[in-house]
Amino acid sequence: xxxxxxxxxxxxxxxxxxxxxxxxxxxxxxxxxxxxxxxxxxxxxxxxxxxxxxxxxxxxxxxxxxxxxxxxxxxxxxxxxxxxxxxxxxxxxxxxxxxxxxxxxxxxxxxxxxxxxxxxxxxxxxxxxxxxxxxxxxxxxxxxxxxxxxxxxxxxxxxxxxxxxxxxxxxxxxxxxxxxxxxxxxxxxxxxxxxxxxxxxxxxxxxxxxxxxxxxxxxxxxxxxxxxxxxxxxxxxxxxxxxxxxxxxxxxxxxxxxxxxxxxxxxxxxxxxxxxxxxxxxxxxxxxxxxxxxxxxxxxxxxxxxxxxxxxxxxxxxxxxxxxxxxxxxxxxxxxxxxxxxxxxxxxxxxxxxxxxxxxxxxxxxxxxxxxxxxxxxxxxxxxxxxxxxxxxxxxxxxxxxxxxxxxxxxxxxxxxxxxxxxxxxxxxxxxxxx
Numbered sequence: 001x002x003x004x005x006x007x008x009x010x011x012x013x014x015x016x017x018x019x020x021x022x023x024x025x026x027x028x029x030x031x032x033x034x035x036x037x038x039x040x041x042x043x044x045x046x047x048x049x050x051x052x053x054x055x056x057x058x059x060x061x062x063x064x065x066x067x068x069x070x071x072x073x074x075x076x077x078x079x080x081x082x083x084x085x086x087x088x089x090x091x092x093x094x095x096x097x098x099x100x101x102x103x104x105x106x107x108x109x110x111x112x113x114x115x116x117x118x119x120x121x122x123x124x125x126x127x128x129x130x131x132x133x134x135x136x137x138x139x140x141x142x143x144x145x146x147x148x149x150x151x152x153x154x155x156x157x158x159x160x161x162x163x164x165x166x167x168x169x170x171x172x173x174x175x176x177x178x179x180x181x182x183x184x185x186x187x188x189x190x191x192x193x194x195x196x197x198x199x200x201x202x203x204x205x206x207x208x209x210x211x212x213x214x215x216x217x218x219x220x221x222x223x224x225x226x227x228x229x230x231x232x233x234x235x236x237x238x239x240x241x242x243x244x245x246x247x248x249x250x251x252x253x254x255x256x257x258x259x260x261x262x263x264x265x266x267x268x269x270x271x272x273x274x275x276x277x278x279x280x281x282x283x284x285x286x287x288x289x290x291x292x293x294x295x296x297x298x299x300x301x302x303x304x305x306x307x308x309x310x311x312x313x314x315x316x317x318x319x320x321x322x323x324x325x326x327x328x329x330x331x332x333x334x335x336x337x338x339x340x341x342x343x344x345x346x347x348x349x350x351x352x353x354x355x356x357x358x359x360x361x362x363x364x365x366x367x368x369x370x371x372x373x374x375x376x377x378x379x380x381x382x383x384x385x386x387x388x389x390x391x392x393x394x395x396x397x398x399x400x401x402x403x404x405x406x407x408x409x410x411x412x413x414x415x416x417x418x419x420x421x422x423x424x425x426x427x428x429x430x431x432x433x434x435x
Contacts, residue, residue, distance in 0.1 A: 116252035119223035128425035180233035221299035246311025308334035
């Protein structure tokens with residue numbers, strides 16, 4: 001479009017004076033022909049007027065409106081109109097181009113703020129895959145592996161997360177959002193490569209156990225690490241960025257867990273024939289076997305320490321915000337202590353559900369909770385439903401007991417909710433026999 005405008009300007013500046021000159025020369029030639037054939041001295045006045053018409057047109061003569069347009073005058077005004085249309089077309093084109101190629105910063109911010117939910121779901125799927133895979137028997141006698149589709153669906157395209165946006169180009173390179181956009185793209189690309197490599201390794205029966213442990217460690221560490229890596233990017237996009245991004249992340253994760261658990265079909269998957277064995281093994285003693293069965297290299301614990309460290313303020317580290325206090329336990333080790341009563345207020349439409357599920361003291365309270373949220377309130381539970389609910393409560397009791405405590409430690413609570421959500425997801429993990 002810019003090239004078209006330049007061409008139009010060139011034509012306007014150079015073509016029409018030339019056109020006017022050509023027209024004048026044409027008139028001059030016509031005048032000479034008249035001189036050659038005319039021998040009448042009385043015609044000198046007429047010849048002089050013809051000769052005058054062959055002179056180049058002045059700008060004043062070009063733009064004036066005579067009673068009748070001649071060819072030069074008419075051509076000038078057509079060219080002026082074309083130039084006017086070209087300029088406005090160019091302006092409209094630039095506005096359209098800007099609108100169609102650059103996303104609003106608000107949309108980019110929404111994408112970043114949605115990532116904790118997205119990557120928590122990825123983390124749940126990895127835990128489910130690891131749990132299901134290692135439950136197949138001794139690692140050196142593997143018979144089946146998770147379908148490649150289970151892992152490859154976790155890949156996150158950089159273009160889906162990092163949008164083309166307008167940023168402040170006047171800032172120094174080290175402070176410009178483009179730097180963080182580039183870094184996030186690289187991290188997402190590397191994450192996708194690790195997902196693909198792990199998927200290929202799982203299909204090979206001869207791959208070493210240590211290689212698979214490293215693959216799982218990468219995939220268990222990366223989701224929370226990727227969430228943390230977006231914080232600096234978000235802060236460069238808006239002056240009103242949330243200073244407590246870690247607190248917001250914790251609530252996003254918890255909100256996703258309770259929202260999924262509120263769905264009856266999800267909750268009922270915890271009653272599947274294989275679920276009680278997982279629940280009994282993983283929920284006891286504050287999920288002490290979580291690392292042994294799922295996260296053998298403590299990748300999740302490391303990523304949580306990094307996350308909480310980025311939200312720890314050494315000056316105000318002991319001040320609670322939205323019911324959460326982040327404290328430093330050891331060098332590079334942190335804990336987020338969550339007040340149960342304060343946290344309940346943070347869940348919006350889930351308030352009632354979170355309050356009820358975190359106040360289950362015995363089977364009777366669980367039966368009432370189950371009937372109110374998963375059955376019609378006016379319907380009485382049958383004896384079969386009561387027996388099923390009692391059996392499920394006995395397996396989930398450690399989870400309910402922990403929610404009943406006045407404060408939750410995020411490291412421990414995260415393992416509880418990951419265990420529950422991973423057991424729900426196990427039913428969706430397809431296993432394939434080795435060839």
